[in-house]
Structure formats: C-alpha cells, structure tokens
Amino acid sequence: MPRNQPEQQAPPVQRIRIRYAKRGRLRFTSHRDVSRAVERAVARAGIPMAYSSGFHPHPRISYAGAAPTGAASESEYVELGLAAVREPAEVGAALDAVLPDGLDVVTVVDGATSLPGSLSDLLTGSRWLLEPTDTDPAVLAAQVQRFLAEESVEVERMTKKGLRTFDCRAAVVAFGPREGSSSGALELLLEHATPAVRPDDVLTGVRLVAAADATPTVLLTRLEQGVLDRAAAALADPLATR
Structure with a gap:
C-alpha cells in the first residue's frame, strides 16, 4: 500500500x-x-x-x-x-x-x-576579542605585525570534506591591539569567506610566520557580527530597520 x-x-x-x-x-x-x-x-x-x-x-x-x-x-x-x-x-x-x-x-x-535577505546573507564579517593567557602580549603583538606583513599565509585544517589548505591572511581585515586595553588584548576583524576562516586559523598562521613553537592560547569572545564594509573596516547591524 x-x-x-x-x-x-x-x-x-x-x-x-x-x-x-x-x-x-x-x-x-x-x-x-x-x-x-x-x-x-x-x-x-x-x-x-x-x-x-x-x-x-x-x-x-x-x-x-x-x-x-x-x-x-x-x-x-x-x-x-x-x-x-x-x-x-x-x-x-x-x-x-x-x-x-x-x-x-x-x-x-x-x-x-529588518534588512532584506537571510541572516546568513547578512553576516559577512565578525569582530573578535583575543585575550592572551600564556603568551607575552608584547611578543604576540610583534608576531601579529609580522603576520600582517605577509600577502598570503596558508594553513591546514581538517573539515567535513577532509584536510583543506587555505589562505587565512586574505580573510583578515584588521588585527591589532584593542584600544584602551592594558592586558595586551587584541581585536580581529574577519571577513566570512569560503572555506570559513576562524580565529584559531589566524593564530595558527601567526605561529607559522613567526616560526614559534606553539600556537598562542587566548580567551576568545565574538564581539559582533554583521554586514562587512571592508574599506571602512566596519560592521553594519544585521537587525537594523530597513
């Protein structure tokens, strides 16, 4: 039947x-x-x-x-x-x-x-707070500057489709000390790319460029997501009124 x-x-x-x-x-x-x-x-x-x-x-x-x-x-x-x-x-x-x-x-x-389009379409960038826990902030800041001086930094990560190699530098819009922080905290602005580049990928890239023994350990907090304006290094509120 x-x-x-x-x-x-x-x-x-x-x-x-x-x-x-x-x-x-x-x-x-x-x-x-x-x-x-x-x-x-x-x-x-x-x-x-x-x-x-x-x-x-x-x-x-x-x-x-x-x-x-x-x-x-x-x-x-x-x-x-x-x-x-x-x-x-x-x-x-x-x-x-x-x-x-x-x-x-x-x-x-x-x-x-709110703005037209799906939420996924409106989340094209994110800003992160990185608070070092086991790395000298001054050393990490210097390593970040070396990373930013590179045009491309390839890293590997295991994904659902297997081991992928991708450029983590291309997704970084801005990366540097958090204004007003006395603890060496950093802010990272990422463009949402394909494959997705995560803050830990960027830290892996920092380690590779600096030829450091270990990837810096940080406390990670996402501060905001939204519509990325790459030229202005800014994010627009995805829940803003039309």
Whole structure:
C-alpha cells in the first residue's frame, strides 16, 4: 500500500530575529547543545511556533553564524518562524526568562522590518576579542605585525570534506591591539569567506610566520557580527530597520 503523505504545515505568518549572547561557562557549550536549550526555552515560553512539513515536523528555528565551542559571544543569531503574530519585545522577554543563565537575549526585531535577505546573507564579517593567557602580549603583538606583513599565509585544517589548505591572511581585515586595553588584548576583524576562516586559523598562521613553537592560547569572545564594509573596516547591524 502507498505510504500516506504527511500533513502539509502552514508557512510562518511572522519571522522574529533574535540576537543573543553566550557568556560565562556556556562558552564551552557546543552549538548542538545551545540549539537544544533554545528549543526547550521556546516550548516553555509558550511561543506559537510554525512547524515544518514532513513525517517529522519540527519548529521553524534557524541559526546563523554560530560561534565555535570554547568561544564566548555577544553576537549570536536565531530566527523563529511563528504561527501567530506577536510583539517582538514580548517574545524576547518570554524567551529570556526561561533560557539558561549565560544565554541572554540582547535584541529582538520583526524580520519584516529588518534588512532584506537571510541572516546568513547578512553576516559577512565578525569582530573578535583575543585575550592572551600564556603568551607575552608584547611578543604576540610583534608576531601579529609580522603576520600582517605577509600577502598570503596558508594553513591546514581538517573539515567535513577532509584536510583543506587555505589562505587565512586574505580573510583578515584588521588585527591589532584593542584600544584602551592594558592586558595586551587584541581585536580581529574577519571577513566570512569560503572555506570559513576562524580565529584559531589566524593564530595558527601567526605561529607559522613567526616560526614559534606553539600556537598562542587566548580567551576568545565574538564581539559582533554583521554586514562587512571592508574599506571602512566596519560592521553594519544585521537587525537594523530597513
């Protein structure tokens, strides 16, 4: 007998875009665990979610540009597809009240009023804070300058498609001391490229150029993501009003 066709679900009537932070001990939480926490919080908050069609419907939740495990972040993004219209601020408050400590809602907007395009399309760059933990800040700063003097720095990383070799220097828009820092902290502005270049790739490149024995160890925090203006070395808010 032919298999029954799954029930077709109605499309979302509203899309809510949320910027949230991943702080404290949750920097060590994987993206999979974060997504599970968000899904549980959405259910506990009673948010009227739209669901996908198919034999195993799931709430319409989409993530963009998740930070790697071990990195804190002030700029994570998720979009919720709703089955009923709600005030964005009410959705954000309800969600924030039930999320685990360390996952904090920062900004909530109606997708219809924010910039056009998917969240992934709007996240073309990111700014990172790197706080050295086992390296002399002065030595690291000198190594960074040597790295920046190079036109190309190739590194290797194992990906889902196997071992890849790519130029990590090309994705670096700006890299240097954080203004006002007395601890030797650095800021790194990256263009989101293909394959993706991560801060740890850049640190590997710094080690290679400096012929150092070990890659510098840092505490990593993503400060912001957004639409990159490479010439101005600036990021535009992806949740800005049209």
